Amino acid sequence: MKCVYCGQTRTQVIDSRPGREGNHIRRRRSCPGCGRRFTTFEQPGEKGPVVVKRDGRLEPFNRDKMLAALRKACAKLPISETRLDRLVGQMESRIQRHQYRRLRSETIGDWVAAALKELHPVAYIRYTMVHRHIEDLETLRELVSEGFEGE
Numbered sequence: 001m002k003c004v005y006c007g008q009t010r011t012q013v014i015d016s017r018p019g020r021e022g023n024h025i026r027r028r029r030s031c032p033g034c035g036r037r038f039t040t041f042e043q044p045g046e047k048g049p050v051v052v053k054r055d056g057r058l059e060p061f062n063r064d065k066m067l068a069a070l071r072k073a074c075a076k077l078p079i080s081e082t083r084l085d086r087l088v089g090q091m092e093s094r095i096q097r098h099q100y101r102r103l104r105s106e107t108i109g110d111w112v113a114a115a116l117k118e119l120h121p122v123a124y125i126r127y128t129m130v131h132r133h134i135e136d137l138e139t140l141r142e143l144v145s146e147g148f149e150g151e
Contacts, residue, residue, distance in 0.1 A: 001027075001029060001040055003029075003031035003033060003034065003036070003038070004038050005031065005034050005036045005038070006031060006033050006034040006036075008031050008032065008033035008034065010032065011029045011030065011031050011032070012029060012030045012031075012032065013027050013028070013029055014028045014029060014030050014037070015027070015028040016028075019041065019089060020085075020086055020089055021089040021090065021092065021093045023043065023089070023092060023093060023096065024041045024042060024043045025041070025042040025043075026039060026040075026041055027039065027040045027041075027042065043063075048060055048061050048096070049061045049095050049096065049098065049100075049101050049102070049103055050101060050102045050103075051102075051103055051104075051105050051108065052102050052103065052104045052105065053105050054105060054106070058102070061092075061095055061103075063088055063092055066088050066091060066092075066108075066112065067084060067085070067088045069112075069127065069130070070084045070087060070088065070112070070116075070123075070127070071084060072126070072130075073116060073123045073124075073126040073127035073130075074116075074119075074120065074123045074126075077120055077122055077123055078120075079119065079120060079123065083119070087112075087115055087116075087119070090115070091108070091111060091112060091115065094111060095108065106131075109131040110131075112127065112131075113127055113128050113131055116128075125140075125143065125144065128143060129143070
């Protein structure tokens with residue numbers, strides 16, 4: 001594995017353990033070149049689920065892309081990186097267990113939105129505004145009222 005800091009091609013594995021959801025291996029590595037440490041994640045090489053985008057394109061499921069979207073939705077909120085990583089792991093496990101190998105991006109987005117609704121209301125609103133392409137104030141008001149009535 002190549003060092004993410006200096007590019008050294010030989011690094012040493014210090015610690016290995018299964019991920020929280022059991023679908024990847026977390027390895028702590030050390031670089032003999034620069035002495036810095038970093039973490040890598042290994043996942044099975046099997047062909048994973050395919051996401052069907054709104055325009056019909058097919059794209060392999062990308063854990064990092066989901067994590068980036070969650071980071072944006074949760075920016076400056078009291079939600080730890082560990083919690084976000086755990087949420088992505090839960091979503092990834094759900095996607096892997098799904099009976100179909102092709103999932104619509106809207107379906108995955110709805111699952112993520114439901115999880116965020118339980119996690120933090122502001123993160124839910126931010127994520128759903130992008131996921132549903134909300135661009136006007138009236139639609140936003142509807143989202144807030146439908147999402148939190150009775151609470």
